[in-house]
Amino acid sequence: MHLPLKNPETDEYSYNHFFKWPFEREQVIEHIDRYSGNFEVYCTPGMFTSQSSNVIDSHGSYVAWADFDGNVPSLEDMSEMGVPHPTLRVQSSLPGREHWYWRYNQFNTDVASIQGINKAIAYALQADIGAWDAGHSLRPVGSQNHKNSAPVVILSANSYSYAVEDFATVPVPQLSYDLEQFHREQIPNPVKTMLKHGPWPDDAQDLFTKYKMEKGLRSSALTRVAYTCCEQGLDNSEVYSMLQWIDKRWGKFRDRTDKERYYVDLINFARQKHPYQGIKDVTILADEIQTFNFMEVLEFTDNTEWIINGLLPKKGTGFLVGRSGTGKTTMGIGLAAALALGREYLEWKSSEEDQKYKILFLSLEMLVEHVNDFFRKLALNFSPDELKTLAENFHTYAQPEKIKLYQPTSVLMGKFLRKLENMKPDILLIDSASYSLASNLSNQEEVTKSMEVLDMIKDKYGCTVLFIHHTRKDPPGHGYREADLDDMFGSAFIAAAASTIISLKQHKDYSDSNRMMNVRYLKSRHSGDNSGFTAIMDGERRVFRRPAMGALPASTKAVPEQKKEAEKQSTVDTGKSFFSY
Structure with a gap:
């Protein structure tokens, strides 16, 4: 913790005063007692990982806090704004100038939630809005306010402690400017x-x-x-x-x-x-909107960077869609694992040769025990060296709490953003869109908010997002038909916002012994409408593989010319791993 000093005569600060709390508790008390007679003493409620009070070095806090400059709220004000009763009230100088603290029931290491709660309280109770950041310092009890010749004293204290969720009723400030x-x-x-x-x-x-x-x-x-x-x-x-x-x-x-x-x-x-x-x-306004004249549009050069050329752009949003049981999760994890290893998968190959991507898999439908069963089967396809690479590059979140993009100010969202900040994944695989985009996928407002949050995430952290998503059931009595965009479940805005949509659907000759699936590009930059290929799902090993051309029914052999070369290459067995199928 940081306890800076200020000379009241010259207003000069002395910053190099750091202590390890609670191990150096006695030294902190001695520091306050020693310097309070001649200096303004301050103390940060927040803790830091090093001798720095910069927010970027923040470690967490035992308390939430607010600073009042003469406008202390009433109990009615607190109740109306949903703010819990403070654990400690400190008078920092004249009456009405107070610091309030709310003790957490455990040390809070989520800096985003610390600052978010402090800010929400400050806005709700009209407190000093310059005091909410994790690096802010306040006058500690036992020090002296030399400006007003007043001691800093405790007005009230109790044993209350609060979970982060107890502040959920405090209104979140709606910011109009950033x-x-x-x-x-x-x-x-x-x-x-x-x-x-x-x-x-x-x-x-x-x-x-x-x-x-x-x-x-x-x-x-x-x-x-x-x-x-x-x-x-x-x-x-x-x-x-x-x-x-x-x-x-x-x-x-x-x-x-x-x-x-x-x-x-x-x-x-x-x-x-x-x-x-x-x-x-x-x-x-500093700038007008950017426009292009006719010739500038004709001469425009597309500088899009790709993870998979023409299919999955960097900072793009992709959807892998299909009905339950079609192997969406199997295909999504298989593709992500291949990219983490720098290998081909089916007919897909990274645009950056030998590039090994960092993957963060949000398993919102399966808990870790179910993911464990899935991965044990999948691991049969990898060599020991590949498993070591996956341990480094492929991380999974599989907890009961769902990460909801349409609740951007939630505590869990803050923890998620901190993970993105620390890990910096190249690809975010989310299973599924139903849990993350909205409480009801027909809710246009929530879906729109989620997409705005996604745009912020992609822009700030530079990652590509790939969702696993459900499709509607085929209407009864209509026979077999190829997949199209109308099959996607939920708001039409989901499909409109996507850069890539890949459909997975049972082939019309599908059987329990021949689990053949049609993979179709419903939306992509360079693939033809509804072009694609056929793959066979191996549920025992949790993989997809390409069938040999002679094994395909006649109806599946007519594929676009640009796919034939990829099919030839995909049947070459290099003997290295399952990615050589």
Whole structure:
């Protein structure tokens, strides 16, 4: 934990004060006692993996927290916003200036949830929104607030402790502005902004033109600036320009390297009460939409990078679809395992020769005991060296809790994103879309939200996503028919958002002794409509293989010319592994 000091005479900080909690508890108490007489002492509620208070080095926290600058909420306010009763209330100087802490029932290592809970509490209870990040420091009990000549004391304490789920009732802030938007915009001149949106109330003009703001009042005063600007009809970039201009004089966040984040947070905080009603002057935007003239379109070069050329693009979204029992999971895992080993699978080959991809398999339909049974059969197809490579490159999530992309602020989602951050998989295999995209796949709103989250994941972590997905049952009495896009279960937006859709369906000559399946490309960049190939499923070894051409029924031998060469190659037995089928 970090306990920095500040000289109240010079405002200079001394940062190199770190302690291992709880092993150095006595040293922490001694540090506070030794320096409180002459210095402002601070303490981070969060813990760190090294001697750094940077969020990127955060390890976790025993508590959630909030900082109030004179606007302490009532019990009714807390109840209305769904915030549990705090475990500890600390008065940090004058009455009304308090720090609140909620003790977790176990050490919380999920930094995303720590910051998410702190932020939700701050927004709900109108606390200081500059205090929610995992690296923030507060005044510890037993120290002295020299600015107000007041001790930091405990107001109340109890034995309450909370699970992360106990904060689920606290409203999640709906953010209207983020740093990415800020970096895309041209921040306007604040003086011109003031003139443009005048006349202003007298108290607003007095606030905006105040040269200095007393320390301890700056945070709440900047919040008032944000509220006033939003109420007056300024857009987000205009509010930002006002906050930045005023804080250059007041100095609350001015000298911080992450000041942009605080100004954006102030805007989002104010937008909870005063949502933006629309851009009044589009010329504030830095860029216009990009367009191409006719010849530029004709001369356009496709620079798409591929995992499987023409079929599975990098940062793409693919679907492997079929009815229950057709072997979707077998084929999906087989393809993913082949890519993890840098091998061919059926007629599919990586565009990057010998490239071994990292795979994260989200098994949302099978728990680990069922996946174990599946993998034991699959492992019969691999050599010892291949199994070692899979141990390194192929990871599986198979827990009862389902990762729901349409709930992007859930605690489990935060843990999932942390896994992506640490592992950086190339391919995310999800079984199945039914569990991850929506509570009901006909729910357009949830599906759309999931696809937006997916786009963020693919862009930020650079991974390709392949879903295993169900199709509708064939209507009775209609005989055999080839698969098409209308077979996909759920919202039509799912198929529209996909870059690749591969169908797996029983061949019309399918039998228990000849488990022949038609593999069809329902949507891909370079394959013809409904082109594909035939494969045979071996349920005992959990693999698919290509049949020899002489073993195919006559109806299956007419395949597109571009597939014939692949079929020839796929029947060559190299003797290396099951990928040589």
